[in-house]
Amino acid sequence: MRAILVCAGPREEAPDLRTFCQPGDFIVGVDGGVQTIESFGLTCDLTIGDFDSLGYVPEGAIVHPAEKDETDLELALRTVSEKKQFEDTFIIGATGGRLDMTVQNVYLLKRYPEARLVTKREEVRYLAEGTYAVEAGSYYYLSFIPLVPSTLSLSGVKYPLDAHPVPVGGSLTVSNEWCASEAKVELHQGELLMMRTLKE
Structure with missing residues (x-):
């Protein structure tokens, strides 16, 4: 079983989720990533974040305060990792925006080596x-x-x-x-x- 974490980065940086996602994937909308997921006609199995990028709080979401010591992606990775049920974790929408956030998102792979960061053009692993x-x-x-x-x-x-x-x-x-x-x-x-x- 795979976990697919979709963040709020530019949609044009993301692969086509309609072909990337497989039956049985656990799809996580990380804040504004909810919009990207829905734009491909898919639905979230879990939503998490402070939702400052999304602008509203989805029903049933795991909500964190905007002022916190961890990014929404880090919180999502921790939540998914604690479930201990996923063979692979893919991070989408974590590049192409602010450079500081992009670099930090890449470095999160060191803390979560089971994860892979995926864009339309590449895959990054630690x-x-x-x-x-x-x-x-x-x-x-x-x-x-x-x-x-x-x-x-x-x-x-x-x-x-x-x-x-x-x-x-x-x-x-x-x-x-x-x-x-x-x-x-x-x-x-x-x-x-x-x-x-x-x-x-």
Whole structure:
């Protein structure tokens, strides 16, 4: 079962929810994300937030005060995580607005590594040390942004690496490409953001 959290970011940044969502998905409207969900003809299973972006409080919503120490998305992620019933969590509508909010939303992936941030063009995940099989799917580019100095091995890609140091702020691991349907990613040391991106 998947949780789909839809935030109040620009609708044009969101994938088409009519095709993205699957039967049985648990759809969460995070404040103004309720409007995005409804614009695709879908309904929310849960609504949460202070609803300053939406302008009204949906019936049955989990309401938080506008002045608080956590963003609406962080509260929604915590609520969904506590349910302990979802195999995957996808965050939509969390980019394209204020830059401070976009950066913070991306960094929330470190606290909730089971979540993925999805836009119309890309998917972002947090990776801790370990080995991962990453499918190309419909994506074309595969990029890694280190959060701390890291050591990375890559295979099944155009530009492989073998236990290569990856510094913070370097561009070595941006815009790689798959050579097969699946890439092998081994993070020996460090922390990364991994991005799969469509070819434009």
